[in-house]
Every structure is written in C-alpha cells, then in structure tokens.
Amino acid sequence: MTPYDALIAPFVEFEFMRRAVVGVFALALGAGPLGTFLMLRRMSLTGDAMAHAILPGAAIGFLLAGLNLYAMSLGGMVAGLLVAVGAGVVARATELKEDASLAAFYLISLALGVLIVSLRGSNVDLLHVLFGTVLGIDDATLLLIAGITTATLFTLAVIWRPLVMDCVDPTFLASVSRSGGVSHIAFLALVVLNLVGGFHALGTLLAVGLMMLPAATARFFVRDLSALVALSTLIAFLSGLVGLLVSYHLGTPSGPSIILVAGAAYGCAVVFGPAGGVLSRLLPGRHLEA
Template structure:
C-alpha cells in the first residue's frame, strides 16, 4: 500500500470521508479554544458532566421527532443550559460545592436520557445517541457544526480578554467590572454549544473528548495562552484525521478511534512534553557556568 492509498485515497474517493473530515475540522476549530479555557478554570470534568447533561434533551427531541437534527439540537441546548444553571443555583443556595451538584445532575441526566431513548428507539438508535455517527454527517448537520464553530470564534474574538480573565481570576474581574456574571454565562453558552455540535458527530459520551484531550495535550507543549489555543485546535484536527484513517483502514468505530488517537497524543505528551512532561522533569537541567 503506497502513501496515496494510505493517506489520501480515503478522502479523495469517498464523499462520507470528506464530510467527516470537514466535521472534525470544524469541531477542532471551535472546541479547541473552549477546552483550553475550561482547563484554565480547572473545570475539565465539568465539561464531561455537561456533555452527559445534554442527553435527556436530545432524547426528548428523539421521542418527539425521531433522529431529527433540529429537535435533538434544541433539546440538547435546553437540557445543557438547564443543568449548568441548575447546578450553579444549587451550589449558591446550599452548602454543596458546584462540582458535586454537577455530578448529581449529570448522573440523573445520563440515566434519564438512556431511559428515554430506550423507550422508543432500538439499540442502534441508543448507540447513535451515545457514540455519534461522524461518518454519516449530512449537509444540515455539517452546516450546524460549522455554524457553531463560527459563532464560537466570533464570540472568542470579541470577548477574549474578559473570558480569559474570568477563567484565571474571576474575583478580580468582579471587583473591577460588572461583566463577571455575563461573561460566565457566555462561557457556559460556548461550552454547551460546542458539546451539542460534538454530540452530533461523536455522541454524548465522547463529545467532550475532542474538547479536553487536545487542550490537555497542548498544555505540555506551550506556556503562552495564545500558542496553547492554536496547538489545541491543530492537535484536535490532527487527531480527527488520524482517527478517521484508522477507522477506514481497520474497520474500527470512527468516534472512539478519533478519541483514542487524541488520547495517545496526550500520553506521549505526558512523557516527553517540554512543559512539565515526565522525562524533561527527570532530566538534569543545565548549570550556570562561570
């Protein structure tokens, strides 16, 4: 097998592979920066919880209209915002920490979503909702994912500084401006939007993977935030391409293949990443010479 057959032919010869490629590129562009901001807030697991939280809304859309893009998207958005705001309200009104409140909401949401899909759908429908169908993206779904990524980039460009400050030092932002709470809501909106976009391609269980794994990987290669954001998007795109090729040549499920490739990149970075990687930390540094 030559290089053309290995790397180019799958995308040149098959329309569904090209669609999947556009989809993962769009997800990488939108989800990469959001993942970095989540990591800065130490909310990586919050992203995972919110990814599961969109399931009951998507399931209600499925019950109402089947595998309808519009119904499942609206349902996922409503459920995601409801869980995010509900967990925050519980944390502020009680002594429970926000991560514990999110865990409770996420577990109930996941169980409820699986139950709702199982009431009407088959095992195939349940697998579609949980793991996505990146190789079966149609024009409408691609437009949705690209639209979400475009909105994310526009919002990040306009509100980049307050978003970063709200992630790094929310107390300072509240002390000097009233933009703290609105900025936090905008940030939650970006998280939910990108998770809903990822849900259509990778399912609720894996949607957060292309958001957080590239961000965590980029952290081992850059200290500058802007470089980190760029690297996260590039790593996510590379993982998408490599995962699609692995899926094509080995017959493996495409969504898990993409996330496993991203996970392999993270594992390598943990070992050799120049910014806090294991081997660089164990190697003796240079000593100053007279």
C-alpha cells in the same frame, strides 16, 4: 500500500470521508479554544458533566421526532443550559459544592437519557445517541456545526479579554468590571452549543473528548495562551484526521477511534512533553553556568 492509498485515497474516493473530515475540522476550531479555557479555569470535569447533561434533551427530541437533527439539537441545548444553571443554583443555595451538584445532575441526566431513548428506539438508535455517527454527517449537520463554530469564534473574540482576566485574576476583574459574570455565562453557553454540535458526530459520551484531550496535550508543549489555543486546535484536527484514517483502514468505530488517537497523543505528551512532562522533570535541567 502506498502513502497515497493510505492517507489520501480515502478522502478522494469517498464523499462520506470528505464530509467527516470537514465536520471534524469545524469541531476542532471551536473545541480548541473552549477546551483550553475549560482546562485553565479548572472546569474539565464540568465540561464532561455538561456533555452528559445534553443527553435527556436530545433523547426527548428523539422521542418526539425520531433522529431529527433540529429537534435533538434544540432539546440537547435546552437540557445542557438547564443543568449548567441548575447546578450553579444548587451550589449557591445549599452547602453542596458545585462539583458534587454537577456529578448528581450528570448521573441523573445520563440515566434519564438512556431510559428515554430505550422507550422508543432500538440498540442502534441508542448507540447513535451515545457514540455519534461522524461518517454519517449530512449537509444539514455540517451547516449546523459550521454555524455553531462561527458563532463560537465571534463570541470568543468579543469576550476574550474578560475571559482571560477571569482565568488569571477573577478578584481584580470583579473589582474593576462587571463583565466577569456575563463572560462566564456566555462561555458556558458556548460549551453547551459546541457539545451539541459534537454530539451529532461523536455522541454524548465522547463529544467532550475533542475539547479536553487536545488542550491537555498542548499544555505539555507550550505555556503561552495564544500558542496553547492554536496548538490545541491543531491537535484536535489532526486527531480527527488520523482517527478517521484508522477507522477506515481497520474497520473500527470512527468516534472512539478519534478519541483514542487524541488519547495516544496525550499519553505521549505526558511522557515526552518538554513543558512539565515526565522525562523533562526527571532529567536534570541547566543551572547557573560560568
């Protein structure tokens, strides 16, 4: 097999592969910066919980309208926002910590969503909701993902400064501005929106993987925030591209293939990453030299 046959021919010969790679590129543009901020704000598990929280809303949309793009997207967005707000309210109104309340909402949402889909759909429909169909992306889904990504990048440009300051010194931000709370709510809304977009390609169980794994991988190579966002976005796109090729040549499911490629990149970064990887910590560094 020539390099052309292995790397280029699948995208030249098959339209569904071209649609998939465009969809992955759009998802990566939003997932890169959001995953970076989730990691820096120590909200990685929050992102995972919110990814599962959209399931019952998407399942209700499926129950009412079948595999309708807009019904499932609207249901997933409403469910994700309700869970995000509900977990915060429970954490502030009771003695339960936010991580515990999110875990409770996550488990309830996952079980409820699977139950609702099972009431009407088949096992194939359930797999579609849980694991997505990135190779089955159509024009409407591409437009939805592109619209979400555009809104994400525009909103991040507006709230970038308070969002960064909230990561570095939230106490100082609270003392000089009231924008911290607004930027936090806007950030959570962006996470939910991008999880809804990712859900159509990767499913509810894997959508957050394209956010968190590239961001965690990039952290082992760079420290600067701008470089971290750029590298995280690049890794997310390359993971999607390589995952699609692996899926095409080996006949494996596309969504899990993409996330496993991102996981392999993370494993390599853990060992070989120059900024805190295993080898960099074991090998003696340079000390004062004459």
